[in-house]
Amino acid sequence: MPSAPPYSYADNAEDLHTPHALLPFLQSQSQNTLTRLYQKPSSCLSIFRLLAPLERQIIMNLLWLESAIAASTMAAWVIREGKKLYDDALATLSRLNILPSSAVKLALNATFKSGFRQAITGGGTSGSFGVPADKDDKRQGIDLEALDGYALERWETILHYMVSAGSANSPSQGVLFLLERSGLMAKTHNSSLQITSAGFQFLLHSPHDQLWDLLLQYLHFSEERQMDLVEVLGFIFMLSTMELGREYSTENLSGTQKAMLEDLRDYGLIWQRKSSSRRFSPTRLSTTLTSSSPPLPTSTGTSSGPQEGFIILETNYRVYAYTDNPLQTAVLNLFVSLKYRFPNLVVGSITRDSVKKALMNGISADQIISYLVTHAHPQMRKNSPLLPVTVQDQIRLWELERNRLKSHEGYLYTAFASQADYEFVLNYAKELEVVLWESPAKRCFFGSLEGHANIKGFIERRTLGASG
Numbered sequence: 001m002p003s004a005p006p007y008s009y010a011d012n013a014e015d016l017h018t019p020h021a022l023l024p025f026l027q028s029q030s031q032n033t034l035t036r037l038y039q040k041p042s043s044c045l046s047i048f049r050l051l052a053p054l055e056r057q058i059i060m061n062l063l064w065l066e067s068a069i070a071a072s073t074m075a076a077w078v079i080r081e082g083k084k085l086y087d088d089a090l091a092t093l094s095r096l097n098i099l100p101s102s103a104v105k106l107a108l109n110a111t112f113k114s115g116f117r118q119a120i121t122g123g124g125t126s127g128s129f130g131v132p133a134d135k136d137d138k139r140q141g142i143d144l145e146a147l148d149g150y151a152l153e154r155w156e157t158i159l160h161y162m163v164s165a166g167s168a169n170s171p172s173q174g175v176l177f178l179l180e181r182s183g184l185m186a187k188t189h190n191s192s193l194q195i196t197s198a199g200f201q202f203l204l205h206s207p208h209d210q211l212w213d214l215l216l217q218y219l220h221f222s223e224e225r226q227m228d229l230v231e232v233l234g235f236i237f238m239l240s241t242m243e244l245g246r247e248y249s250t251e252n253l254s255g256t257q258k259a260m261l262e263d264l265r266d267y268g269l270i271w272q273r274k275s276s277s278r279r280f281s282p283t284r285l286s287t288t289l290t291s292s293s294p295p296l297p298t299s300t301g302t303s304s305g306p307q308e309g310f311i312i313l314e315t316n317y318r319v320y321a322y323t324d325n326p327l328q329t330a331v332l333n334l335f336v337s338l339k340y341r342f343p344n345l346v347v348g349s350i351t352r353d354s355v356k357k358a359l360m361n362g363i364s365a366d367q368i369i370s371y372l373v374t375h376a377h378p379q380m381r382k383n384s385p386l387l388p389v390t391v392q393d394q395i396r397l398w399e400l401e402r403n404r405l406k407s408h409e410g411y412l413y414t415a416f417a418s419q420a421d422y423e424f425v426l427n428y429a430k431e432l433e434v435v436l437w438e439s440p441a442k443r444c445f446f447g448s449l450e451g452h453a454n455i456k457g458f459i460e461r462r463t464l465g466a467s468g
Contacts, residue, residue: 020050021212025219027095034097036230038112041119042128046237048116049290054089063116068107129241130248133279142245142281147271151283152296154268156327162195163330172266182217197362203331204371207295211285231256239282240289247279309376315388321346334358335368355398365399408436411452414444428458
């Protein structure tokens with residue numbers, strides 16, 4: 001084995017890597033499930049892309065070895081400052097069943113090694129990366145701009161519905177069920193769906209993270225639907241390795257994967273000319289699932305939010321949003337009182353009523369401030385602090401003002417004949433732990449709804465006893 005110089009991972013900023021959201025889910029799966037997954041070269045390549053740089057380097061160092069090596073040999077490459085990072089990387093690979101749990105010898109899982117070798121060298125006839133459909137001279141080629149527009153329209157329909165559930169365009173019932181099931185939306189008293197605090201936090205994430213949040217919910221839900229998890233994950237990984245703009249055949253897909261086509265069309269990950277078509281094309285949302293490329297087109301004015309910040313907030317609570325995107329405007333409308341709309345500018349104010357409305361929808365003051373910071377205009381980023389302190393403080397004060405008062409259903413007990421009677425009944429209610437408020441000076445107290453029957457019976461028995 002060739003020697004390599006010691007390398008300090010502790011000083012490499014690239015290795016300060018936030019684990020991908022899918023990795024904890026994969027680590028929770030059984031060894032048998034992961035081994036079946038690694039039989040597909042596309043799955044091996046996709047998971048490799050999701051790993052941290054150090055974890056990827058360990059795999060590449062072991063990939064072409066035909067036998068295990070001593071763990072001490074690999075550890076000799078790591079300087080003392082990087083040992084913890086190195087040990088964490090080994091632990092992650094072990095939980096993914098890519099490396100053995102043994103601390104003596106290091107060797108890649110044989111199934112993973114075979115699949116990953118095939119992924120990067122080619123060969124094999126498994127159709128792991130999809131089977132391209134035969135070319136048809138009668139069919140026109142796929143327009144990438146139209147494909148991006150389709151994916152963007154489907155995705156923004158979901159986000160727009162979250163912030164304004166009464167919009168004319170509504171996602172499919174499957175999408176609505178998943179939004180409710182994941183806690184991003186909840187039913188109100190009139191059975192309509194409304195965005196939750198978790199849903200607003202979801203809007204603060206990047207499109208890539210949003211997509212994986214929903215896909216993770218889909219994976220959990222697929223297990224409950226008795227779908228083969230390996231087939232579901234394998235198809236998602238297959239899509240992430242396909243070529244944008246090509247048509248692929250459905251003939252080699254399993255029954256589970258064919259059933260997924262309809263679901264993934266609803267999210268904009270797949271395009272088909274019609275639902276019965278034997279061809280499909282992955283959109284940019286699919287092909288960027290395991291890459292660092294943006295999942296949505298950014299070259300057009302209709303992208304899901306400007307690349308740079310677009311909000312200017314003044315000390316007088318006035319908000320100027322330089323956007324013509326309906327989704328961005330709808331999000332602002334959740335906590336801003338909008339006054340004027342121009343072709344590329346929205347003007348409004350943050351008011352007590354607008355913040356109160358947001359708080360009633362489960363959106364916290366910190367989430368409002370976080371959204372304003374995330375989307376602050378470049379001109380505002382020259383300020384220190386970024387947002388006016390007076391506005392931040394006032395938003396939090398409005399939240400405290402709302403949280404200061406709480407309502408409870410119950411009964412007010414008053415008009416006692418004497419102080420002794422009042423204290424006797426009050427002590428009984430305290431023993432039941434149903435007293436919500438008391439006023440000795442006014443000789444009255446407020447009890448919860450649940451304790452009323454007991455308190456009423458106690459007063460009646462005491463009254464009968466006194467009269468007897």
